[in-house]
Amino acid sequence: MKPYIVAVFNQKGGISKTTTSTNLAVCLAAYGKTVVVIDLDSQGDSTKSMGIDPNVKRGIYDLFVGNAEVNDIIIPTPFENVRILPSTYSLAGIEIRLSELKDSQRTLVHILSRLELDADYVIVDCPPALGILPINALAAAQAVIIPVTATPYANDGLMRTLPSIKYVQEGLNKSLLLQGVLFTINDNNKTTRKINDLIRHRLGGTVYRTEIPRDNMVIEAATARLPVCIYDPHSPAALAHLDFTGEMLDRHIKIAAKASITLPPVCPREQALANLERWSERHMVNVDRPTGDRLRQKKAQLDRLLYGDRTPFERFHLDVIHFFIDNRLYLVAFIAAVFLLVGILLGMGVGGVKMLLQATGLM
Ligand SMILES: Nc1ncnc2c1ncn2[C@@H]1O[C@H](COP(=O)(O)OP(=O)(O)OP(=O)(O)O)[C@@H](O)[C@H]1O
Numbered sequence: 356m357k358p359y360i361v362a363v364f365n366q367k368g369g370i371s372k373t374t375t376s377t378n379l380a381v382c383l384a385a386y387g388k389t390v391v392v393i394d395l396d397s398q399g400d401s402t403k404s405m406g407i408d409p410n411v412k413r414g415i416y417d418l419f420v421g422n423a424e425v426n427d428i429i430i431p432t433p434f435e436n437v438r439i440l441p442s443t444y445s446l447a448g449i450e451i452r453l454s455e456l457k458d459s460q461r462t463l464v465h466i467l468s469r470l471e472l473d474a475d476y477v478i479v480d481c482p483p484a485l486g487i488l489p490i491n492a493l494a495a496a497q498a499v500i501i502p503v504t505a506t507p508y509a510n511d512g513l514m515r516t517l518p519s520i521k522y523v524q525e526g527l528n529k530s531l532l533l534q535g536v537l538f539t540i541n542d543n544n545k546t547t548r549k550i551n552d553l554i555r556h557r558l559g560g561t562v563y564r565t566e567i568p569r570d571n572m573v574i575e576a577a578t579a580r581l582p583v584c585i586y587d588p589h590s591p592a593a594l595a596h597l598d599f600t601g602e603m604l605d606r607h608i609k610i611a612a613k614a615s616i617t618l619p620p621v622c623p624r625e626q627a628l629a630n631l632e633r634w635s636e637r638h639m640v641n642v643d644r645p646t647g648d649r650l651r652q653k654k655a656q657l658d659r660l661l662y663g664d665r666t667p668f669e670r671f672h673l674d675v676i677h678f679f680i681d682n683r684l685y686l687v688a689f690i691a692a693v694f695l696l697v698g699i700l701l702g703m704g705v706g707g708v709k710m711l712l713q714a715t716g717l718m
């Protein structure tokens with residue numbers, strides 16, 4: 356049977372496309388599936404996160420320009436049943452090369468149709484922005500997953516991404532299905548909840564039940580060049596990725612059933628978790644857990660990615676605003692109450708204030 360090709364796409368950068376792709380890949384393998392990851396990003400983040408040196412000689416670029424076939428460049432990863440079509444830095448120049456070719460938006464479709472990939476799932480990690488590579492991914496995929504992070508800009512990313520998917524559905528790939536929207540890097544505060552609720556309300560059942568929490572273990576794992584599901588299978592983010600994969604598999608089984616296709620059952624969650632634990636034990640023996648400055652830098656980098664380059668004052672300002680939103684306080688009413696209190700205290704004079712403090716036991 357042909358593999359189910361899933362593109363992981365959002366035009367916005369830094370919202371966990373690569374983290375979702377790599378963890379989805381190892382979790383699918385843990386559920387007993389065979390997987391191929393396609394790294395379509397010249398940054399090579401998913402190649403690196405799968406423990407592969409991005410300086411491999413040949414990769415996706417060579418496939419796109421016809422210098423190689425899939426079997427020449429596909430490589431096994433250290434994780435059972437997961438292989439990768441790696442990215443190389445030369446991929447950055449692909450736009451110009453492809454623009455010279457005919458039917459360049461379907462290059463990946465043609466490449467994949469030349470050979471029966473021996474895999475149940477193909478996961479395509481897309482670069483941010485809408486260029487020729489994501490268009491190729493969406494043209495070749497049966498389904499697309501959109502990771503979304505509930506920052507004040509989350510809606511912008513979605514508003515730019517959904518029309519791009521529609522554009523592909525109306526022309527290049529009429530059978531492309533929006534498999535689901537996944538909330539990622541979820542901060543645990545009321546503002547995040549509100550943004551998520553708003554998007555859930557708009558998109559209904561398209562949004563996966565599982566949400567991936569913000570978890571420093573993911574950053575540690577990325578710094579050690581491993582998916583968090585291998586780095587620490589019991590961390591909150593790893594368990595959420597496992598649950599999301601289960602949900603994604605359920606959706607696929609239901610979608611296939613509608614087309615009268617019966618997919619083989621997947622192994623139970625406990626078994627999948629046990630597989631991740633086993634692989635983790637094997638890999639973590641050789642891994643130095645990153646600490647100190649490098650980790651702090653990565654965390655600061657993530658903050659900048661999510662919230663922009665704000666000065667400490669701007670951050671304080673934002674925190675104050677969030678405090679008022681979270682606690683349902685009206686700023687004007689709050690300031691008026693403070694002025695009233697100060698007025699009363701001034702009116703009472705020093706003696707009056709002393710009396711008040713004594714009466715309330717504060718003096
Ligand atoms: N659940 C999480 N908790 C904490 N940090 C996370 C989480 N998911 C991802 N990150 C971190 O957020 C950063 C961006 O993630 P990632 O590289 O997966 O995003 P991306 O969308 O692929 O980025 P790009 O658009 O640059 O390709 C990384 O440093 C990653 O380690």
Ligand SMILES: [Mg+2]
Pocket residue numbers: 372373374396400401481482
């Ligand atoms: Mg990425």
